[in-house]
Amino acid sequence: MYTLLLDSSNTSLAVGLAKDNVLLETIIYEAWQEQSEHMIPEIDKLLTKYQVKNEEIKDVMVGIGPGSYTGVRIALTIAKTIAVALNIPVYPVSSLKILKNGNKPSICVINARSNRSYIGVYQADQTLVDDCIMTNDEVKSYINEHPDYIVCGSSSYLGLEGYISNVLEEMLSLKESTSPMENSLGLKPVYLKD
Secondary structure, eight states, X not given: OEEEEEEOSSSEEEEEEEXXXXXXXXXXXXXXXXXXXXXXXXXXXXXXXXXXXXXXXXXXXXXXXXXXXXXXXXXXXXXXXXXHHHTOOEEEEOTTGGGSOTTSOEEEEEEEETTEEEEEEEETTEEEEEEEEEEHHHHHHHHHHOTTSEEESOOGGXXXXXXXXXXXXHHHHTGGGSOOBSOGGGOXXXXXXX
């Protein structure tokens, strides 16, 4: 059985297909403000390439935020639509947590604009700092206080080079520790607005 993996919470579009919890293929590229135009055709490409029938899709995993307001809604809306149409569960995953570097202590960041960052800190399946918003100066201080942690994500806006993960590999690795939502209509995006 197959799992679809979707994320558009930041500047990239990410679509993946897994079979029996093994990632078959990922499509990830920069598509800032174009994710809505490309995500469904990319899903169709993967399903056609692997000759996957609708009834063979057993669940969907999706990044639910925080991140770009519109970007978060694109993948989430598509995931919910697929889940309702096929009567399958959705696994919601933090868009920050999928940026982490495997089991290493990871400070995951996304630019929240206005001199702020979305930040979450993780090690393996453990959350060390819940997803939140900090000023960029607070984030830099936290990074300086934790020199053994790896900064993850597109952190060039902080003047730092961050580790860039395959977000869909990380997403799939979190499946066992994530609770599925059987009623996907109740699934809400995480915006972390003040």
